[in-house]
Structures are given as structure tokens and as C-alpha cells.
């Protein structure tokens with residue numbers, strides 16, 4: 138659904154969600170006689186049908202942004218963008234009104250142009266492989282809600298108008314100001330995501346299973362964090378996939394479990410997944426990622442400005458749009474930003490995989506439950522039809538979590554405590570030692 142957001146907003150939302158369970162590469166330990174061979178099970182579960190689903194997803198992850206770039210160019214070459222600008226200028230003199238009118242026309246057109254691909258990706262494909270429970274009406278409702286939110290959410294248009302004022306005031310140096318604004322805007326978005334955006338699409342409730350809640354609270358106490366912010370979300374009305382994640386910042390930060398995961402995973406597997414999510418919490422992964430994106434924004438928006446200038450120099454006269462300060466240049470700026478995001482993807486994914494691996498280590502050091510970890514990853518591979526051993530180029534380009542085969546291998550072999558070696562990330566406080 139996030140695809141509906143204009144690319145700028147999508148970039149700002151990048152760091153908001155750190156999705157579930159991660160791992161890393163190591164030599165496969167031989168399964169001991171009689172024990173389950175989780176890697177063989179994962180390989181067997183990845184049937185030709187699952188491979189075809191997974192390959193289609195890889196194709197879509199690349200095709201989606203490219204389609205967005207082409208749609209932006211279509212708006213420019215057909216003169217639609219210039220027409221939207223004329224309508225916006227005709228309706229008001231104030232920049233705020235012009236930006237609101239232009240952005241509404243632009244977003245709605247892009248929404249319509251993207252509809253076939255979105256329908257295939259979010260609805261048809263998921264139903265074809267039996268992964269979705271959502272009705273067509275429910276999907277359409279979510280899509281429209283997402284479009285309306287991306288335009289009318291408090292702050293979006295004022296921020297865009299502010300950004301546009303900077304672009305107009307400084308047609309060559311605007312990128313510095315936008316980059317500078319990335320940190321506060323991203324922070325605000327991260328804080329508000331779990332309390333404003335997420336509840337629009339799903340129902341969140343504090344974890345209901347009292348016994349499980351008690352186990353999670355005692356695990357959280359050992360991790361030295363408040364265990365009260367654990368929520369379940371009713372994803373089972375939409376999907377059969379499983380997931381868990383940490384979102385929010387400061388007081389809004391929480392650990393969320395999809396109810397599908399609560400049903401599919403065994404108790405010890407859920408606790409391992411919780412250990413992983415607690416790792417994100419304790420190791421401050423969200424704010425570290427926000428800081429990284431905010432610093433990277435300076436390079437990103439500089440490159441975006443150069444790419445946009447190139448487009449305008451090459452085609453501007455034909456489009457009737459020769460300056461970035463022209464409202465009609467917005468698609469050019471946003472498609473340039475999509476190109477930058479595509480270029481940055483391997484780097485961002487590399488950092489994300491490092492972070493996810495750290496959390497896997499944390500979960501293993503906290504729980505010492507290697508078997509539950511390996512089983513959780515196996516179940517994740519099965520339920521989500523994931524490729525446990527993707528091709529290297531696919532992993533580098535698209536994977537923001539280590540492949541599940543790597544994570545199973547690592548979960549089985551990482552046991553420094555058996556060799557008397559120190560932990561890397563989980564450091565129990567003396568008062569907590571007795572509780573182990």
C-alpha cells in the first residue's frame with residue numbers, strides 16, 4: 138500500500154518499520170542423527186509453485202519503481218503536468234492553494250495509472266497463491282484511504298508548500314534545505330506512524346493471551362525494557378503471511394505481532410521472535426537508521442537535484458517546463474528521487490541486513506534457544522513462501538533481511554556461551570542474572 142505514496146513521502150517513511158525476524162551466513166552445521174534438518178525442510182518447502190511466487194515478487198520489486206518513473210515521464214510528455222499547473226494557478230494565488238490543487242491532481246492521476254499494477258501486486262497475485270483473505274472491496278477501500286491520507290494528512294501539503302517555497306527561492310541550492318528538513322520530518326513520521334497511520338488500516342490491541350503476555354514481560358524484564366508495549370494486530374482478515382515488527386519512537390515505540398504469527402508459531406518460537414524485536418529496541422536500531430537516512434539525505438537530494446536538472450535541460454523546452462521552481466516540474470523531481478532511491482537501495486539494504494543480523498544475535502544471546510530460532514525462521518519461510526537461498530544479485534539488490542537459509546544456519550551454530558565466550562549484544566544486568 139505504501140507504493141501509493143508519492144516517492145518523497147515514501148523515502149521519509151523508509152525508516153519507520155523494521156519488519157520481523159532476520160540472520161546471517163555461516164557454514165552449515167551437519168544435522169545430528171535423528172534431529173530435524175531445518176535447511177533441508179526449508180529447501181523442500183520451497184516448491185516450484187513457491188519459486189514462481191517469489192520470482193514474481195522480485196520482478197515486481199524492480200518493476201514498481203520503474204513503472205513509477207515511466208508514469209512521471211508520461212505526465213510530462215503528454216503535457217498533463219503543465220495542464221495541472223495551469224489549473225492550480227487559475228484557482229488561487231497563494232502557494233499553499235496551488236500546491237494543494239496540483240498535488241491532488243498529480244497524486245490522483247498517478248493513482249489511476251498505477252492501479253493495474255497495484256491490483257496485480259497487492260490483490261491478484263496474493264489470491265492466486267492463497268496468501269490473501271482480503272476482499273476486492275476491502276483492498277480498494279484501503280487503496281483509496283491510502284491515497285486520501287497521502288494528500289490530506291495533516292502536514293503533507295503545508296510541508297510540500299514549504300519545500301516548494303525553498304525550491305522557488307533557491308532553484309540551485311534547494312536540495313540543502315530539503316535535506317535539512319528530512320530529520321525532523323522523518324522523526325515526526327516515525328513517532329506518528331503507530332498512533333495515526335497504522336490504526337487507519339488495522340486494529341491494534343494489547344496482546345490478549347495473558348500467559349504469553351506474562352512470558353513476554355519476563356523476557357522483556359531480562360532485556361531491561363518495558364514489556365507493556367506489545368500489541369497484536371488483526372492481519373488475519375487480510376493475509377496468511379506472518380510478521381512482527383518494532384515501530385514508533387520514544388513513547389510511541391511498540392512491538393507488534395501479527396495475529397497470524399500468534400497462530401502459526403509455537404510459544405517458544407514467538408518468544409524468540411520477541412527477543413529479536415527486543416534487540417531492535419535495546420540496540421536503538423530505529424533512531425540509528427533515522428540518523429543514517431537523514432545524513433544520507435544530503436547526498437541523495439544533491440544527486441536528485443542534478444538528475445532533475447539533466448531531465449529539464451534535455452526535455453524541458455519540449456515539456457514547456459524549464460525550471461525546477463515551476464510547479465509542473467514536480468513529477469521530474471519525484472521521479473529523480475525514485476531513481477536516487479533505486480541507486481541507494483543496495484546500500485540501505487546492506488545496513489538493514491546488518492541491523493537485522495545484530496537483532497538475531499541479540500535474540501540468541503537472550504534466549505539461548507537456538508532450536509526455536511531455527512524453527513521460527515523455517516516457519517517464516519514456509520508461511521511467506523520465501524526463497525531461503527536467493528541468487529546473490531537478488532539478495533544484494535532487494536533483501537533488507539538476510540535470507541532465511543542463512544538465518545537458520547546462523548541460529549543453529551551461534552552458541553558462544555557454550556565456549557565461555559562473552560556475548561556481543563545482550564548484557565544482562567546483575568539484578569537480572571538470577572532471573573535467567
Ligand SMILES: [Zn+2]
Pocket residue numbers: 155156157158159413414417493496
Ligand atoms: Zn528485525
